[in-house]
Amino acid sequence: MKTDLRSGPIKQRILTAAIALPLLIILVIYASPALFSGVVCVLCALALHEFYAMGLPAARHGEAGLAVAVGTLLTALVLFRAPLTMLSGVTTLLMIGLMIVFLFRHQDIASVGRDVAVVTLGLIYVPLLLMHVGLLRELPSGRLWVFLVLVLVMVSDSAAYFVGRSLGRRKLYERISPKKTVEGALGGLAGGILGLLLYKYLAFPALSLMDVVLLGLCVGGFSQVGDLFESMLKRSFGVKDSGTLIPGHGGLLDRLDSLLFAFPLTYYYVIWFYGG
Numbered sequence: 001m002k003t004d005l006r007s008g009p010i011k012q013r014i015l016t017a018a019i020a021l022p023l024l025i026i027l028v029i030y031a032s033p034a035l036f037s038g039v040v041c042v043l044c045a046l047a048l049h050e051f052y053a054m055g056l057p058a059a060r061h062g063e064a065g066l067a068v069a070v071g072t073l074l075t076a077l078v079l080f081r082a083p084l085t086m087l088s089g090v091t092t093l094l095m096i097g098l099m100i101v102f103l104f105r106h107q108d109i110a111s112v113g114r115d116v117a118v119v120t121l122g123l124i125y126v127p128l129l130l131m132h133v134g135l136l137r138e139l140p141s142g143r144l145w146v147f148l149v150l151v152l153v154m155v156s157d158s159a160a161y162f163v164g165r166s167l168g169r170r171k172l173y174e175r176i177s178p179k180k181t182v183e184g185a186l187g188g189l190a191g192g193i194l195g196l197l198l199y200k201y202l203a204f205p206a207l208s209l210m211d212v213v214l215l216g217l218c219v220g221g222f223s224q225v226g227d228l229f230e231s232m233l234k235r236s237f238g239v240k241d242s243g244t245l246i247p248g249h250g251g252l253l254d255r256l257d258s259l260l261f262a263f264p265l266t267y268y269y270v271i272w273f274y275g276g
Contacts, residue, residue: 016247016249020246028147029143033138034080037076040133040134041075043130043256045068046245047126047253047256048067048068048071048072048122048126049068050243050253051122051125051126051253052064052119053243054233054234054237054239054242055122055237056115056119062105063115066101067123070094070095070123071127073094074123074127075127075131077090077091078134129261129263129264130256133149136267136270139267139270139274144203144204145266147203148199148204148207149266151199152192152195152196152223153192153219153258153262154195155191155195156189156220156223157227159195163183164181164183167183167187168181169182169183170182170183172184172185173228176228176231177231180228185224188220189216189217189221192216193213193220196211196212196215197209215269219262219265219266222262222265223261223262226257226261229257230242241254
């Protein structure tokens with residue numbers, strides 16, 4: 001009898017999603033602002049840990065831990081509404097502190113510049129982008145906007161996968177992600193728009209049809225770019241997955257990659273076109 005080697009991972013992915021999705025829905029709907037912000041800080045710490053585990057050598061374990069603490073603290077300062085002067089001052093002092101640490105623990109002088117750059121990129125890539133989910137939820141109708149992003153990204157990802165698998169012919173960006181196709185990407189955009197259209201009529205009637213199209217194209221497109229960006233990082237770092245935290249799905253960053261680009265864009269869309 002022929003064994004389907006993919007059945008185990010697929011079942012594991014389904015089981016993980018069946019547990020995680022209800023918890024996510026409960027968190028977005030019922031968590032207090034403080035609890036939600038606290039969860040975002042925890043996710044930031046875990047995602048940063050994965051990023052530095054991929055990008056920094058094992059000898060930089062201490063610097064990685066320090067950078068995780070810095071990124072998590074900065075996220076907390078933003079989400080818990082620290083005064084601007086405190087936020088800017090603490091950020092400046094912490095960044096100077098990290099530079100000093102590398103100055104006196106430079107180890108291999110030929111690679112220290114790369115290590116400093118990886119640490120800096122991690123602080124931009126994870127905390128700066130991820131904190132926007134907390135900021136988005138605090139806006140008027142914030143829960144609806146957070147769910148909008150989740151629906152858009154999930155439907156777009158699924159549509160891209162199935163359209164690409166059945167109709168995909170032309171490679172989208174083979175050097176970065178060999179399995180992705182142009183047809184899949186277009187299918188993802190179309191699926192995201194249809195998903196938002198359904199979401200509008202079922203849960204968010206305040207959305208206009210123009211919102212559905214613009215968000216479907218722009219946020220849906222940027223979510224695909226976010227996926228490609230993380231794929232580029234993983235190839236650069238020589239890893240297949242960002243980690244093993246989520247059974248059947250890889251690491252946390254593997255699940256957040258699209259959302260990291262989608263949440264900030266949605267947040268500023270709401271600020272600019274809905275006045276916050």
